[in-house]
Amino acid sequence: MEPFNDEDIRMYFYENRLKTFEGWPFNEDCKCTPENMAKAGFIHTPSDNSPDIAMCFFCLKELEGWEPEDEPEKEHQSHSPSCYFIALKKKVEELSVEEFIKLQKERHKSIISKSCKEAVTKFEEAAKLRRAEIIKTAMGEE
Numbered sequence: 001m002e003p004f005n006d007e008d009i010r011m012y013f014y015e016n017r018l019k020t021f022e023g024w025p026f027n028e029d030c031k032c033t034p035e036n037m038a039k040a041g042f043i044h045t046p047s048d049n050s051p052d053i054a055m056c057f058f059c060l061k062e063l064e065g066w067e068p069e070d071e072p073e074k075e076h077q078s079h080s081p082s083c084y085f086i087a088l089k090k091k092v093e094e095l096s097v098e099e100f101i102k103l104q105k106e107r108h109k110s111i112i113s114k115s116c117k118e119a120v121t122k123f124e125e126a127a128k129l130r131r132a133e134i135i136k137t138a139m140g141e142e
């Protein structure tokens, strides 16, 4: 992974996150507006069945089932207390290069850990199926 790949750092910027909230179901008279969502680090990642899925671009935590009175920053903190981005005291634009590189390292850790978890889940599912087949075969041979 290139540490300064354009695509990879794009979502560090508020404006780019905000642009993803097209079609977001909460716009007026509520706390989880696109602006507040983007400020709290979220990007909009809807699926066919759930138009309100949002994911932190940094820790990759996905949250859905938003209510108008949900405060994006608080929700982010409570569901992902170890996220470095939500704990950041400065704006990304104000970070030193060194601070930014450290942050990027943490982000890549989140990406790797998420893909490992997905791989483990896939493996476990495959193993479960295989085990079931083995048992079936063994029973049949009795």
Ligand SMILES: [Zn+2]
Binding pocket: 041, 056, 057, 058, 059, 060, 061, 076, 080, 083, 084, 085, 086
């Ligand atoms: Zn996060």
